[in-house]
Amino acid sequence: MYGYAGYMLKVNLGTGKISKEPLNEDLIKGYIGGFGVSTRILYDSLAPMVDAYSPENIVVFATGPAQGTLIPGSGRGVFVTKSPLTKRIFNSNIGGYLSSELKYAGYDFLVITGKSQNPVYIAIDDGNVEIKDASKIWGKTTYETQTIIKEELGDKKFQVACIGPGGENLVKYSAIIHNFHAAGRGGIASVLGSKNLKAFAIRGDKSVEVPNTGEMINFYKEIAEKCAKHPSLPAYGTTVALGTINKMGCLGTRNWQTEVFEGAANIDGYTTIPKYKIRDIACAGCPMGCGKVQEIKEGKYEGALAKGPEYETLYALGSMVGVDDFDALVSAARLCDEYGLDTISTGVSIAWAMECFEKGILTKEETDSIDLKFGNRDALNEIIKRIAYKKGFMGDLLAKGVKEASEIIGCGSQYFAMHFKGLELAGHSPRGVKGWTLGYSVGWRGGSHHDGRVHDIDYPKTFEERALKFEDKPEIVYKTVHRVLIEESLITCRLFGGYYGPLEPNENNLKILKLTTGFNLTLEELWKIARRIRALIRCLEVRDGFNRKDDINAPPLRILNEPIPEGPSKGAYTKPSEFKFMVNKLYELMGWEKDTGKPKSQVLKELGLSEPKIRKN
Amino acid sequence: MTFVTLEYTLKFRNITNKDAEKVTLENKATIEQLLKYLKDKYGEEFEKEFTNPSGDKVSGTPLILLNGRALNFSGDLNIYIKNGDTITFTYAIVGG
Numbered sequence: 001m002y003g004y005a006g007y008m009l010k011v012n013l014g015t016g017k018i019s020k021e022p023l024n025e026d027l028i029k030g031y032i033g034g035f036g037v038s039t040r041i042l043y044d045s046l047a048p049m050v051d052a053y054s055p056e057n058i059v060v061f062a063t064g065p066a067q068g069t070l071i072p073g074s075g076r077g078v079f080v081t082k083s084p085l086t087k088r089i090f091n092s093n094i095g096g097y098l099s100s101e102l103k104y105a106g107y108d109f110l111v112i113t114g115k116s117q118n119p120v121y122i123a124i125d126d127g128n129v130e131i132k133d134a135s136k137i138w139g140k141t142t143y144e145t146q147t148i149i150k151e152e153l154g155d156k157k158f159q160v161a162c163i164g165p166g167g168e169n170l171v172k173y174s175a176i177i178h179n180f181h182a183a184g185r186g187g188i189a190s191v192l193g194s195k196n197l198k199a200f201a202i203r204g205d206k207s208v209e210v211p212n213t214g215e216m217i218n219f220y221k222e223i224a225e226k227c228a229k230h231p232s233l234p235a236y237g238t239t240v241a242l243g244t245i246n247k248m249g250c251l252g253t254r255n256w257q258t259e260v261f262e263g264a265a266n267i268d269g270y271t272t273i274p275k276y277k278i279r280d281i282a283c284a285g286c287p288m289g290c291g292k293v294q295e296i297k298e299g300k301y302e303g304a305l306a307k308g309p310e311y312e313t314l315y316a317l318g319s320m321v322g323v324d325d326f327d328a329l330v331s332a333a334r335l336c337d338e339y340g341l342d343t344i345s346t347g348v349s350i351a352w353a354m355e356c357f358e359k360g361i362l363t364k365e366e367t368d369s370i371d372l373k374f375g376n377r378d379a380l381n382e383i384i385k386r387i388a389y390k391k392g393f394m395g396d397l398l399a400k401g402v403k404e405a406s407e408i409i410g411c412g413s414q415y416f417a418m419h420f421k422g423l424e425l426a427g428h429s430p431r432g433v434k435g436w437t438l439g440y441s442v443g444w445r446g447g448s449h450h451d452g453r454v455h456d457i458d459y460p461k462t463f464e465e466r467a468l469k470f471e472d473k474p475e476i477v478y479k480t481v482h483r484v485l486i487e488e489s490l491i492t493c494r495l496f497g498g499y500y501g502p503l504e505p506n507e508n509n510l511k512i513l514k515l516t517t518g519f520n521l522t523l524e525e526l527w528k529i530a531r532r533i534r535a536l537i538r539c540l541e542v543r544d545g546f547n548r549k550d551d552i553n554a555p556p557l558r559i560l561n562e563p564i565p566e567g568p569s570k571g572a573y574t575k576p577s578e579f580k581f582m583v584n585k586l587y588e589l590m591g592w593e594k595d596t597g598k599p600k601s602q603v604l605k606e607l608g609l610s611e612p613k614i615r616k617n
Numbered sequence: 618m619t620f621v622t623l624e625y626t627l628k629f630r631n632i633t634n635k636d637a638e639k640v641t642l643e644n645k646a647t648i649e650q651l652l653k654y655l656k657d658k659y660g661e662e663f664e665k666e667f668t669n670p671s672g673d674k675v676s677g678t679p680l681i682l683l684n685g686r687a688l689n690f691s692g693d694l695n696i697y698i699k700n701g702d703t704i705t706f707t708y709a710i711v712g713g
C-alpha cells in the first residue's frame with residue numbers, strides 16, 4: 001500500500017504483550033488515517049463512559065499517508081484518547097520528527113492499552129519493540145528524560161516523546177513533549193501518566209513508498225517556492241499574530257475582561273525576534289521553518305529558552321495574565337515545557353485565579369501567600385511549579401483545570417471560568433470573531449482553536465462581517481470543521497491551510513491523497529469521508545451521554561453576557577438568541593437531530609455507520 | 618488638512634523601511650487616494666501586495682486596518698480618512 005507503512009503496533013502495558021497487525025484496507029479507505037482511523041479504533045475498542053484514567057482507556061499515536069513523505073507540512077502526528085478535562089474523545093497534534101520516524105520504523109499507528117505496575121517506557125527500534133524500566137527517570141523533567149533515554153539506548157537518532165512531572169502527577173492539562181514540540185491540549189500526558197508510561201522512543205530505517213516520486217518532488221518544489229514568499233511565517237513564525245490580533249481588539253486579556261492588551265508590543269515577535277532569536281527550527285521536511293527559538297541572555301531569567309513562544313503561549317502566559325515582561329514569559333513557557341504542561345490551559349487557569357484573587361474570592365490564605373495579581377511575573381512562574389507538583393491548595397486546585405476549580409470555589413467564579421466543555425479557551429475571540437462561539441461550542445474538544453477554524457476565514461473581514469453578522473457562521477464552521485478532519489487524517493499542518501485550502505475539503509486535499517497513496521477519489525467521496533469521521537465523533541459523544549444541552553451550555557457566561565468593553569471591537573458579543581440560531585442551523589447542515597444532537601438515522605445509514613446507544617449522563 | 622498615522626508591519630515595513638510615519642493629507646482624502654499616494658512614494662511593490670499578494674492568499678492576506686478595523690477592498694476604498702486616524706498595513710495571520 002503506497003503511503004502507509006502497513007502495520008499497527010499494539011502495546012498492552014498491563015500484560016506486556018506486544019503485537020503487530022496489518023492495516024485493515026477498509027479502515028484506510030473509510031477514514032484515510034491519522035485522527036479518522038483513530039476515531040474508529042476508539043469507537044470499536046472503548047466501552048461507553050470509560051474514565052480517562054481507567055486502564056481500559058487507550059492512547060493512539062497516529063500518522064497519516066503524508067508522514068514520512070515530501071508533502072510540505074507533513075511533520076505532524078496526532079495523539080488520540082479520551083480526555084480527563086472534557087471526558088470526550090480528544091486529538092492533540094504534535095510537530096517534529098516523531099511521526100515520520102514511526103513510519104520509518106514500519107508502523108502507521110501505535111496503540112497503547114492497559115496500565116503498567118511500574119514506570120516504563122517503550123523503545124521501538126525498527127522491528128524490535130521493548131517495554132523498558134523507567135523507574136530511574138520517573139520524576140525527571142521532559143528535557144532530562146529525552147537526553148537520558150537517548151543515552152540509554154545509545155543512539156541520538158531516537159525520537160523521544162515523553163511526559164514530565166505534570167503528566168506523572170495527573171495534572172489534567174499536562175502535555176507530551178518531543179524535542180521543543182508539544183502535544184499540549186486535553187491532558188493526554190496525564191493519561192500516559194495514569195498508565196505509568198513515561199515515554200516512547202522511535203528509530204527506523206525503512207522508507208515510505210509513493211506512487212510517483214517525480215510528481216511528489218514537483219509538488220514539494222511548488223509549495224516550497226510559495227513558502228519562501230510568505231510574508232511572515234518563515235521570518236517570525238506565529239509570534240507576530242499577537243500584535244495584529246491586538247490591533248483588531250480581539251486579544252484575550254486579563255481573563256477576557258478586555259480584548260486589548262496595552263503591553264502587546266513588548267511580547268510580540270516583531271519586537272522580540274530581532275533581539276532574542278537564536279535559531280530557526282522546522283518539523284520533518286518542512287520548507288516553512290516557522291519554529292523560532294528565543295533565549296533570554298541576561299537578567300533574572302537568564303538562560304530561559306523556548307520555541308516561539310508561539311502565539312497561543314504569548315496569549316495565555318502573556319496578555320491573559322497581564323504579563324508583558326518577555327523574559328518572565330519565556331521562563332514560564334520553559335517551565336511548562338520542562339514540567340510537561342499545556343501553556344494555554346495553564347495560563348487560562350492562572351488568569352481565572354488572578355481574577356478571583358483581585359475580586360476577593362480567593363485570598364492569600366488560599367494562594368499560600370502568593371500575591372496573585374494580574375501582571376505579577378514572579379507569581380506566574382511560581383504558581384506553574386506548584387501546579388506541576390500539585391503543591392499547596394492553589395497548585396492542587398489549578399491542576400484540575402478551570403472548570404472543576406471554579407465549581408469547587410463557586411462564589412460566582414464559574415461566570416468567568418473561560419472554558420468550553422472543560423477545555424480552557426484558546427486565543428481566538430468568540431466575541432470578536434463571532435463564529436468561534438459556535439465553533440468552540442459544537443466542537444468535540446470545546447475550547448480548541450482547531451475544530452472549526454473560523455478565524456482563517458473571518459480575520460480578514462470587516463468588523464461588521466466578523467463580529468456582528470451571525471447568519472453565515474454555521475456554514476463556515478460546517479465547511480472548516482470537515483476540512484480540518486481531512487487534514488487531521490492525511491495529516492497536514494494547519495499553517496499550510498493557506499496553500500491547501502482554507503475553507504472546505506478540496507482538490508488540494510485530493511491531490512495530497514493521490515500523491516501519497518495513489519487513491520483517485522472524487523471531491524464528493526472526500527466529503528463523505530470527512531462527514532463519516534465527524535458523525536462517528538458525534539456518536540462517541542452521544543454514547544457517553546452528551547447531547548444538545550452540552551453544546552448550548554458550552555460558552556462561558558461572560559461571552560454571552562458581556563460585550564467587549566473597549567477598543568476596535570468594542571460592543572461585540574454573542575447574544576444568546578444568535579447563538580441558538582447558529583447551533584440550530586449547524587445541526588441542520590450536519591444532519592443531527594435538533595433535540596438530542598444525535599446524527600439522524602438516514603445520515604448514519606448513508607455514511608455506513610450504525611446507531612449509537614444513547615446514554616443519559 | 619488631515620493628520621494621520623500610518624503603521625507598517627512585515628513586508629510593508631521592508632518596503633517602506635519604517636515602522637510608522639505621520640503624514641498630512643488633503644481634507645476629505647479617501648483610502649483609495651492614500652493608496653495612490655503610497656504607491657507614488659514607495660513604488661509599485663507597495664501596490665503589488667494588494668493586487669498580487671506574495672505568498673498565499675489566506676495565511677498572509679494583506680490587510681488595511683482603519684483604527685483597528687479591517688477594510689473591505691471592494692467596498693471601503695472610498696471611505697474618508699479623518700483627522701487623527703491610524704491606518705495599519707499588515708497581514709491577517711493564522712497561528713497555533
